[in-house]
Amino acid sequence: MKTYIFKLLFKGPVHFGDTGIDLENVQPTLSSDSLFSAIVNAVSANLGAEEANRLITEFQKKPPFLVSSLFPYIENCYYLPKPLDDSFIDKEIKKKVGKELKKLMWLEKRDFLRWLREEKFSDNDILEMCKNQKKFYEIEIRPRVTIDRITGQTSIYHCGYLYYYDNAGLYGLVYFRDNAYFKKFEMFLNLLSFTGIGGEKTYGCGLFDFKILELDSAFNAIFNLNSDRYTLLSLYHPNDEEIKKLNDILVYYNFVRKKGWISSGRQSLTLKRKSVGFITEGSVVNQRIKGKLLDVTPDNISKEALKHKVYRYGYAFTAPFRGLE
Numbered sequence: 001m002k003t004y005i006f007k008l009l010f011k012g013p014v015h016f017g018d019t020g021i022d023l024e025n026v027q028p029t030l031s032s033d034s035l036f037s038a039i040v041n042a043v044s045a046n047l048g049a050e051e052a053n054r055l056i057t058e059f060q061k062k063p064p065f066l067v068s069s070l071f072p073y074i075e076n077c078y079y080l081p082k083p084l085d086d087s088f089i090d091k092e093i094k095k096k097v098g099k100e101l102k103k104l105m106w107l108e109k110r111d112f113l114r115w116l117r118e119e120k121f122s123d124n125d126i127l128e129m130c131k132n133q134k135k136f137y138e139i140e141i142r143p144r145v146t147i148d149r150i151t152g153q154t155s156i157y158h159c160g161y162l163y164y165y166d167n168a169g170l171y172g173l174v175y176f177r178d179n180a181y182f183k184k185f186e187m188f189l190n191l192l193s194f195t196g197i198g199g200e201k202t203y204g205c206g207l208f209d210f211k212i213l214e215l216d217s218a219f220n221a222i223f224n225l226n227s228d229r230y231t232l233l234s235l236y237h238p239n240d241e242e243i244k245k246l247n248d249i250l251v252y253y254n255f256v257r258k259k260g261w262i263s264s265g266r267q268s269l270t271l272k273r274k275s276v277g278f279i280t281e282g283s284v285v286n287q288r289i290k291g292k293l294l295d296v297t298p299d300n301i302s303k304e305a306l307k308h309k310v311y312r313y314g315y316a317f318t319a320p321f322r323g324l325e
Helices: 032-047 049-061 091-103 109-116 123-131 179-195 217-223 240-244
Strands: 002-010 065-067 071-074 077-081 106-108 137-147 154-164 168-176 208-214 230-232 250-252 255-264 267-279 293-295 311-313
Touching: 002 179, 002 217, 032 049, 032 065, 032 179, 032 311, 049 293, 049 311, 077 109, 091 123, 106 109, 109 217, 154 168, 168 179, 179 208
Parallel strands: none
Antiparallel strands: 002 168, 002 208, 065 168, 071 077, 071 168, 077 106, 137 154, 255 267, 293 311
């Protein structure tokens, strides 16, 4: 069992859709459920539905690997979501820099480690971490025109495109329960790099190069930390057993509801998957958790309209790693 970093260097713009009117709202990172769905669709589009179904079946039984959400990097600085547990920070410090602390979203990996260790922070430490939270992208809003097929009338809408700065992009973490799966995962990323990740792929969005790297000393320290609490680095949906004791598991958490349209291989269907809730990245739990693969297939859909089940990835990826064993 081993863990790696995979870095994505985008060749052009990306479109990671967010809730809102039209397509103008975009987000700079990508959650684990969307990443896994993109992998499955890339496998289906390039290797066929049978291979995609085989992958889904493996994850229903016991996932051969676990993935985090995608987080920003700038050159050799890797950022992680700020843990929601800040109870160890002195109340007087919070009074001085409370607004800055609330705005702080990302921690460089060494600051993330200090946070997990619950080290003593000064107000200057907090301000310095805010200063290190650099912008890593620009957003372009483009007007687009659609034509009604029946009336021929045109209407304008807008779409957001996100450009990462040079030497910046997104990275993820992958934990292999089965080391023999390394080559397969590398193949999945290769397929995805040519297929594209996110929306607007017909306009050339989401294409990337990638590298798979060993963990450095800072990451190893994070994931081998001796702690009785675990910080989520992915979205998480509790399995049936975990739901029964969820109030005891969650310490500090946020919740997000995910919904959207169904994609099947290279096809985008005019069908919506079921809306489901997730515990977000940065949430803190006090027990080992697993999560599950969710069936989000819409009800009462004919086989002609949809030829397969639709799933959403809800397995937990935590720091420290002891929760994944």
